[in-house]
Amino acid sequence: MTEKLSYLNTETYKQLGQANLLNDYPERIIQIGDGNFIRGFVDWMIFEMNKKSDFGGKVASIQATPRGRTVPKLNRQNELFTLILRGIENGETVKRKQVINSINRAINPYTNWHDVMKLAEQQEIEFLFSNTTEAGIRYEKEAYPEDVSPLSFPGKVVALIYHRYVHFNGDKDKGLIILPCELIENNGEELKRICLKVIEDWNLSKSFVQWIDESCVFCNTLVDRIVPGYPKEEDQQLFNLLGYYDELLTVAEPYHLFVIEGPASVESKLPFKQAGLNVHFDKISSYRELKIKLLNGPHTMLATMGLLSGIETVREGIEDSLLFSFINNALIEEIIPTIPSNEKEKARTYIIQTFDRFANPFLNHRLINISLNSYAKFKARIWPSIYEYRSKIGENPKRLTFALAALLYFFKDEQTKYEIKDDTHVIDKFRHFYSEFDNTKGSLIAFIRDLIDEDFSLNDEELSDLYEAIADYFLRIDKEGIKPALLNLEKGD
Numbered sequence: 001m002t003e004k005l006s007y008l009n010t011e012t013y014k015q016l017g018q019a020n021l022l023n024d025y026p027e028r029i030i031q032i033g034d035g036n037f038i039r040g041f042v043d044w045m046i047f048e049m050n051k052k053s054d055f056g057g058k059v060a061s062i063q064a065t066p067r068g069r070t071v072p073k074l075n076r077q078n079e080l081f082t083l084i085l086r087g088i089e090n091g092e093t094v095k096r097k098q099v100i101n102s103i104n105r106a107i108n109p110y111t112n113w114h115d116v117m118k119l120a121e122q123q124e125i126e127f128l129f130s131n132t133t134e135a136g137i138r139y140e141k142e143a144y145p146e147d148v149s150p151l152s153f154p155g156k157v158v159a160l161i162y163h164r165y166v167h168f169n170g171d172k173d174k175g176l177i178i179l180p181c182e183l184i185e186n187n188g189e190e191l192k193r194i195c196l197k198v199i200e201d202w203n204l205s206k207s208f209v210q211w212i213d214e215s216c217v218f219c220n221t222l223v224d225r226i227v228p229g230y231p232k233e234e235d236q237q238l239f240n241l242l243g244y245y246d247e248l249l250t251v252a253e254p255y256h257l258f259v260i261e262g263p264a265s266v267e268s269k270l271p272f273k274q275a276g277l278n279v280h281f282d283k284i285s286s287y288r289e290l291k292i293k294l295l296n297g298p299h300t301m302l303a304t305m306g307l308l309s310g311i312e313t314v315r316e317g318i319e320d321s322l323l324f325s326f327i328n329n330a331l332i333e334e335i336i337p338t339i340p341s342n343e344k345e346k347a348r349t350y351i352i353q354t355f356d357r358f359a360n361p362f363l364n365h366r367l368i369n370i371s372l373n374s375y376a377k378f379k380a381r382i383w384p385s386i387y388e389y390r391s392k393i394g395e396n397p398k399r400l401t402f403a404l405a406a407l408l409y410f411f412k413d414e415q416t417k418y419e420i421k422d423d424t425h426v427i428d429k430f431r432h433f434y435s436e437f438d439n440t441k442g443s444l445i446a447f448i449r450d451l452i453d454e455d456f457s458l459n460d461e462e463l464s465d466l467y468e469a470i471a472d473y474f475l476r477i478d479k480e481g482i483k484p485a486l487l488n489l490e491k492g493d
């Protein structure tokens with residue numbers, strides 16, 4: 001980066017002849033978390049609603065953790081950032097760049113808690129969106145700090161809405177519609193449950209709890225869009241294309257899906273559909289099962305098996321004929337059988353769409369980023385299919401079992417090929433085992449049994465044949481290398 005580059009800001013924006021988009025709507029939305037996903041999804045949707053409906057509202061964005069580094073960047077750019085949507089949509093190539101202007105303010109609550117309290121007093125605020133990763137919706141005991149920001153995300157939500165409740169003397173019309181976008185099951189219910197626990201810890205009044213029940217709505221949601229973030233490798237080309245430098249530029253696919261489970265009143269207040277957005281006010285469970293099993297599942301498998309094969313991105317993984325046929329066969333032959341009959345057709349269509357999304361020629365979705373916390377993701381995204389397949393078909397799904405062996409092997413190759421990012425206790429457990437591993441099948445099986453018993457918690461079905469199959473595949477990978485072992489598996493050897 002050279003000094004001469006001009007950054008995106010309102011001046012640069014005006015010079016580009018875009019001043020008409022600098023609209024002056026009131027802040028109607030609070031957002032907690034300011035990462036790539038929430039900006040490339042929620043903030044983009046609000047931008048679209050402001051353009052195409054009578055929504056007319058802006059976002060006040062609050063940094064989620066003391067580690068956050070985005071607020072100064074947003075402030076420097078007058079809260080503007082560029083979103084580039086690239087991919088294939090209905091057979092057509094889409095390359096769309098937009099300067100998103102839906103954020104009005106970005107606040108660091110650790111240095112400016114007073115601003116957050118003032119924000120809670122604003123009449124027009126109606127919605128709270130968040131994305132704090134799966135780690136954010138978690139209960140942490142902390143004292144009620146009153147004059148400074150709570151550390152946890154639920155703590156911030158409680159402090160903010162409590163201040164609003166007090167300021168408006170419990171006015172029933174001043175509650176908020178809360179839409180967490182973290183990818184955990186029943187995210188709205190879970191956030192509310194934790195908030196109530198925080199309220200109990202902080203000894204806040206029963207009437208506040210009643211106000212939350214009557215005036216606030218916590219919606220469950222499901223989000224879907226691949227947002228790889230800033231493409232570092234395209235720094236110079238992007239500057240040439242845009243004429244400015246934007247540290248917060250985000251690349252995403254055009255595909256998007258937002259499913260919201262909540263009362264009809266929420267739908268009427270958020271004109272997503274009027275803006276032409278793919279948003280459904282519906283039950284989440286069937287969308288969720290398809291997405292977790294058929295999109296996040298193959299991502300997790302590709303991440304470990306691709307990295308073990310020296311492949312760096314999702315697209316390269318899908319272009320590799322061996323990896324592609326492995327993943328495709330795993331989905332069709334081993335995961336589809338676990339999907340209810342009335343959903344199978346929808347699932348087949350979803351698989352075709354998913355491969356198109358993975359093959360997006362304009363995204364570099366890095367496997368190393370997807371591999372973050374692979375161990376927990378395997379448990380949530382692939383293990384249920386192994387278990388359900390065994391219950392229904394009465395044997396091990398060979399590819400999913402191989403993928404589990406590859407995951408264990410992934411931790412063995414740690415530090416020689418890539419840096420694993422996972423929970424410390426997971427990394428320690430593997431390091432400990434591999435430091436003493438004597439290369440015998442017996443010790444491997446004992447380790448696998450312990451792992452599955454301890455972490456993948458099942459009922460007490462007899463799983464010895466599964467442990468043995470995992471150990472066999474592991475030893476094959478060790479002896480032959482991942483690709484020859486895969487080839488042999490696909491050939492049926």
Ligand SMILES: NC(=O)c1ccc[n+]([C@@H]2O[C@H](COP(=O)([O-])OP(=O)(O)OC[C@H]3O[C@@H](n4cnc5c(N)ncnc54)[C@H](O)[C@@H]3O)[C@@H](O)[C@H]2O)c1
Pocket residue numbers: 032033034035036037038063064065068131132133134135136137153182183223224225226227228229
């Ligand atoms: N990037 C994608 O393609 C994509 C797609 C769908 C869903 N998601 C979901 O979005 C999440 C974030 O992805 P991203 O690409 O925006 O990542 P990011 O690193 O750009 O942003 C992460 C955000 O979460 C906050 N955060 C991190 N740890 C936290 C904690 N312990 N408590 C509170 N806040 C915390 C950060 O401050 C930041 O605001 C993912 O975990 C995933 O569940 C991502």
Ligand SMILES: O=P(O)(O)OC[C@@H](O)[C@@H](O)[C@H](O)[C@H](O)CO
Pocket residue numbers: 183223224225226227295296299300369370372
């Ligand atoms: O974001 P993660 O780390 O939970 O999972 C990696 C990807 O599978 C995920 O980000 C998908 O791209 C996303 O879920 C698509 O909507």
